Amino acid sequence: MNSLFLIILILMGGAVLAYIAKKVNPMLSSIVSFISIASAAAVFFLMTDRESVILHIGGFELQWGLNAYSWVFGAMVISMATFASLYSIAYMKGKDRLGYFNLNFTLSVAAMMGILFSMDWISFFIFWEIMTWSSFLIIVYNGISEGKIGIKYMIFSAIGGYSMLMAMVITKSQIDSFLIADLISSFSSMSLGLQALIGVLFLIAFSVKSAVMPLHVWAPRAYADSPMSYTSIFSGLLSKMGVFGLGIMLISVFSKTTNGNIFVYSEVLAWLGAITGVIATFYAIIQTDAKRLLAYSSVAQLGYIVVGLAIGTKLSVMAAIFMAIMHAIFKGTLFMAVGAVEKQTGTTDMTKLGALIRKMPWTFVASLMSIIALAGIPPLGGFVGKWMLYESMITSDHYFLIIMTFLSSTAAFLYSYRFLFGIFLGQEEKEFENVKEAPAIMVIPMIILAGSLFFFGVFPGYIFEPIANGMEYLGMGQVDWNMTVLSNGWGNHVDTLSIVNSILTIFGIAFIFLGLKNRKKTRYVTTKDIHTGGEIPTENENLTYAVDFYKPFERAIEPAMKRKMDFYYNKFGEGIETLFDFVRRLYTGNGQTYALYVVIFLVILLIFSEQIFF
Amino acid sequence: MDNSIWISILGFLATVVLAFTVGVFYGGFVRKITARIQNRVGPPVYQNFFDIIKLYSKKTAVHHGWMQHLGPAFAITASVTSLMFIPVLNGQGWIWFENLNFKGDLIFLIYMMVFGSLGMALGAGQTGNPHSAIGVSRGLSQMVGYEIPWVLALVAIMMQAHTTSITGLLDYQNANNTWMMFESPLAFVAALMAMLGMFHYAPFDVPFAPAELASGPGSEFGGKYLALMMTSGSIFAFVKLVLIVDIFMGGASNLIMLVVKTFLLYMIPVLYGIVSPRYRTEQSIRYFWGWPTFIGILGVLYVVFIR
Numbered sequence: 001m002n003s004l005f006l007i008i009l010i011l012m013g014g015a016v017l018a019y020i021a022k023k024v025n026p027m028l029s030s031i032v033s034f035i036s037i038a039s040a041a042a043v044f045f046l047m048t049d050r051e052s053v054i055l056h057i058g059g060f061e062l063q064w065g066l067n068a069y070s071w072v073f074g075a076m077v078i079s080m081a082t083f084a085s086l087y088s089i090a091y092m093k094g095k096d097r098l099g100y101f102n103l104n105f106t107l108s109v110a111a112m113m114g115i116l117f118s119m120d121w122i123s124f125f126i127f128w129e130i131m132t133w134s135s136f137l138i139i140v141y142n143g144i145s146e147g148k149i150g151i152k153y154m155i156f157s158a159i160g161g162y163s164m165l166m167a168m169v170i171t172k173s174q175i176d177s178f179l180i181a182d183l184i185s186s187f188s189s190m191s192l193g194l195q196a197l198i199g200v201l202f203l204i205a206f207s208v209k210s211a212v213m214p215l216h217v218w219a220p221r222a223y224a225d226s227p228m229s230y231t232s233i234f235s236g237l238l239s240k241m242g243v244f245g246l247g248i249m250l251i252s253v254f255s256k257t258t259n260g261n262i263f264v265y266s267e268v269l270a271w272l273g274a275i276t277g278v279i280a281t282f283y284a285i286i287q288t289d290a291k292r293l294l295a296y297s298s299v300a301q302l303g304y305i306v307v308g309l310a311i312g313t314k315l316s317v318m319a320a321i322f323m324a325i326m327h328a329i330f331k332g333t334l335f336m337a338v339g340a341v342e343k344q345t346g347t348t349d350m351t352k353l354g355a356l357i358r359k360m361p362w363t364f365v366a367s368l369m370s371i372i373a374l375a376g377i378p379p380l381g382g383f384v385g386k387w388m389l390y391e392s393m394i395t396s397d398h399y400f401l402i403i404m405t406f407l408s409s410t411a412a413f414l415y416s417y418r419f420l421f422g423i424f425l426g427q428e429e430k431e432f433e434n435v436k437e438a439p440a441i442m443v444i445p446m447i448i449l450a451g452s453l454f455f456f457g458v459f460p461g462y463i464f465e466p467i468a469n470g471m472e473y474l475g476m477g478q479v480d481w482n483m484t485v486l487s488n489g490w491g492n493h494v495d496t497l498s499i500v501n502s503i504l505t506i507f508g509i510a511f512i513f514l515g516l517k518n519r520k521k522t523r524y525v526t527t528k529d530i531h532t533g534g535e536i537p538t539e540n541e542n543l544t545y546a547v548d549f550y551k552p553f554e555r556a557i558e559p560a561m562k563r564k565m566d567f568y569y570n571k572f573g574e575g576i577e578t579l580f581d582f583v584r585r586l587y588t589g590n591g592q593t594y595a596l597y598v599v600i601f602l603v604i605l606l607i608f609s610e611q612i613f614f
Numbered sequence: 615m616d617n618s619i620w621i622s623i624l625g626f627l628a629t630v631v632l633a634f635t636v637g638v639f640y641g642g643f644v645r646k647i648t649a650r651i652q653n654r655v656g657p658p659v660y661q662n663f664f665d666i667i668k669l670y671s672k673k674t675a676v677h678h679g680w681m682q683h684l685g686p687a688f689a690i691t692a693s694v695t696s697l698m699f700i701p702v703l704n705g706q707g708w709i710w711f712e713n714l715n716f717k718g719d720l721i722f723l724i725y726m727m728v729f730g731s732l733g734m735a736l737g738a739g740q741t742g743n744p745h746s747a748i749g750v751s752r753g754l755s756q757m758v759g760y761e762i763p764w765v766l767a768l769v770a771i772m773m774q775a776h777t778t779s780i781t782g783l784l785d786y787q788n789a790n791n792t793w794m795m796f797e798s799p800l801a802f803v804a805a806l807m808a809m810l811g812m813f814h815y816a817p818f819d820v821p822f823a824p825a826e827l828a829s830g831p832g833s834e835f836g837g838k839y840l841a842l843m844m845t846s847g848s849i850f851a852f853v854k855l856v857l858i859v860d861i862f863m864g865g866a867s868n869l870i871m872l873v874v875k876t877f878l879l880y881m882i883p884v885l886y887g888i889v890s891p892r893y894r895t896e897q898s899i900r901y902f903w904g905w906p907t908f909i910g911i912l913g914v915l916y917v918v919f920i921r
Contacts, residue, residue, distance in 0.1 A: 355742065399914050407761075414755065420736060421735075502694075510691060524678070543742065552899070
């Protein structure tokens with residue numbers, strides 16, 4: 001059997017089996033889900049043939065295949081999903097409606113793989129909608145103001161879905177083919193207006209999923225209020241499907257426009273991405289809930305990825321896809337860590353939590369590594385992506401874009417620290433005295449993923465290779481890469497190996513000198529035993545600094561935060577309501593009025609009949 | 615064993631010792647100058663040296679956990695690693711101070727220099743001292759302020775010289791026989807203003823604010839920890855000075871020129887700070903997002919459209 005077909009079949013079958021297995025034992029449902037995803041991963045990585053498969057369904061010809069570009073995303077999706085579903089076994093233990101959850105969990109993985117395999121727009125759209133629906137059902141799973149969040153998500157997904165459908169239909173009417181490859185090859189022969197129309201419609205469709213401003217408003221709450229084991233793939237992988245589509249559009253399709261390589265929307269999109277980054281980062285800074293903080297941070301990080309894709313040089317696209325993969329890993333890990341904290345303590349409110357580092361050391365280590373990668377600090381993977389992005393911006397003369405990106409990524413240090421401090425550091429709280437480390441089955445995926453961040457930071461070449469192949473498939477030509485040396489268009493380079501050597505050597509010396517030597521000689525004291533200017537804090541005195549952590553910064557950025565995007569959408573909604581209210585008034589319910597309308601209509605017909613009918 | 619390995623190890627040690635000595639003596643000078651301006655006698659110039667040696671010999675009794683041990687280790691890692699990637703001298707003296715100069719560039723360095731403060735902040739965070747937390751919150755907020763004009767200045771000169779590497783910028787200045795501060799003066803002004811914030815002297819000493827925060831993030835660190843932090847701070851001050859000298863003032867061909875240039879540069883934040891009161895944090899951020907950013911933008915435009 002064809003491997004692609006097999007993968008989809010395993011995942012779809014696993015979804016159904018997981019639902020049925022719930023009747024036997026709730027735990028079994030999660031395990032079935034994990035096994036099906038893991039075996040699909042095994043099939044995916046052992047697959048040697050990449051031949052396409054053609055299905056005939058209802059007069060349509062669905063064509064599936066795997067190319068070098070979708071392989072990159074496929075590998076990311078299936079391996080992250082495996083870890084997330086392993087984590088999910090322990091995280092979802094004891095919750096109700098597990099069959100429902102696991103069905104949708106596995107189904108969204110299947111849908112994502114389906115999107116990546118699709119070679120025609122029909123199957124692309126079908127899987128896209130399956131993905132949207134299964135994620136919608138999980139968003140409402142927790143039941144936290146599902147009306148508001150779910151509807152917001154649904155409306156924006158519908159906008160995206162209908163845009164895509166419209167673009168597909170227009171494409172079909174023009175070139176009489178649903179194949180993605182045909183759109184790419186015949187795009188240059190279309191008229192300029194049509195190119196713009198199709199382009200914008202597809203951009204809207206993919207921007208919704210990758211949460212580009214102003215289509216991002218669904219994302220923060222949707223990410224924050226789903227179960228964490230799902231959010232780790234929701235924010236890490238589902239949003240990358242938008243990136244996947246944007247990649248195809250921006251690189252393969254728009255480079256074929258008749259007005260040359262530079263497509264004006266790319267610049268607009270790059271700026272939208274950068275603005276998304278800044279605004280979302282500011283919002284992440286003022287959050288007090290760890291989940292919301294990470295959700296806003298996801299939106300911001302997706303902003304960088306969109307910037308990289310939109311700039312469209314070899315280096316920037318490489319950076320964007322690299323960052324997409326890194327983001328999937330570290331944000332997945334962080335959401336898992338928050339989930340572990342939530343499971344063990346029952347809250348994710350950073351003003352309540354504190355000093356969990358001694359209780360949950362492994363979760364802390366995983367979070368620390370992910371946060372370092374998120375902040376883009378060498379030598380972890382996040383740095384590689386950030387570096388390439390900045391260099392590509394400088395070498396392609398996007399000098400103000402780089403400032404916007406830099407503003408958001410420097411401000412990202414604020415929420416990065418807030419996250420670690422709010423949960424793991426600071427004053428010890430009585431309430432959380434007896435908290436234990438999360439179960440091993442939750443910790444292991446986190447640690448493995450965090451370790452991979454370090455590995456890919458030192459040897460980014462292992463990821464560069466598939467990305468370079470994928471970019472070559474998209475038509476960017478030969479892309480140079482090196483296992484440990486990053487270089488930009490001006491010939492400047494950074495050697496990750498010497499950075500790591502230097503850091504590890506010096507850190508090792510300092511660690512032995514301070515950490516190991518002093519640890520034995522000193523004794524541990526509680527966080528009440530501190531310098532307080534002579535006063536001795538009593539037992540119940542609260543020394544926690546957690547509320548309004550960045551108040552001064554909030555004051556400084558006040559003007560930028562006055563209006564949320566929601567405000568404009570609400571105003572728009574109110575305007576529409578007023579309009580419809582006016583329309584409603586036409587229906588008075590009085591037969592005489594309706595008769596009058598008929599008369600007026602006839603009069604208009606009579607007067608303008610010449611213009612209308614001839 | 616290969617001879618070059620010994621040279622690089624000795625070079626590493628020589629660079630660190632040089633940076634440490636210069637940094638510590640500068641600290642001493644600052645204390646002396648401050649004292650003279652405030653009409654005091656002040657400690658001798660070598661006082662900081664003695665302080666550090668004394669602190670290294672102290673024993674520490676208590677700790678609050680692992681991150682407290684690791685915080686200063688992160689800080690020293692960041693300062694020494696940054697030092698390794700910065701050309702101390704140009705021209706002669708290459709072999710000794712070369713280290714890893716050709717292995718990194720400015721963008722990398724910007725991030726590397728943050729590594730230490732974030733690690734330090736984590737260490738300070740675990741102590742649970744509210745002063746530390748407030749100090750960190752202020753420090754990070756202020757960093758977002760001054761990084762913007764600083765990066766604007768760097769972007770301007772990188773665009774001008776068409777290189778992002780520090781050695782490349784040095785070569786550019788040597789080849790054209792000029793200094794970057796004359797080539798793009800607006801960028802230099804923006805960088806100087808950002809530098810005021812980077813050195814944390816008044817009016818930008820909000821994170822440490824001795825009067826209100828009991829020296830902020832460092833308040834729980836004593837003995838060896840404090841010594842290591844002082845060492846790291848001295849090296850880091852040297853790193854920042856040499857970096858600005860390298861990219862704006864054509865580097866230095868020998869140690870005397872290096873000392874003269876860095877010392878003159880160092881006097882700007884110091885002298886400005888001595889006579890200034892302290893800003894509030896949001897004032898400080900707004901200051902950096904005001905004129906310095908505007909000048910930085912002008913600097914970039916100047917490079918793009920005029921040169």
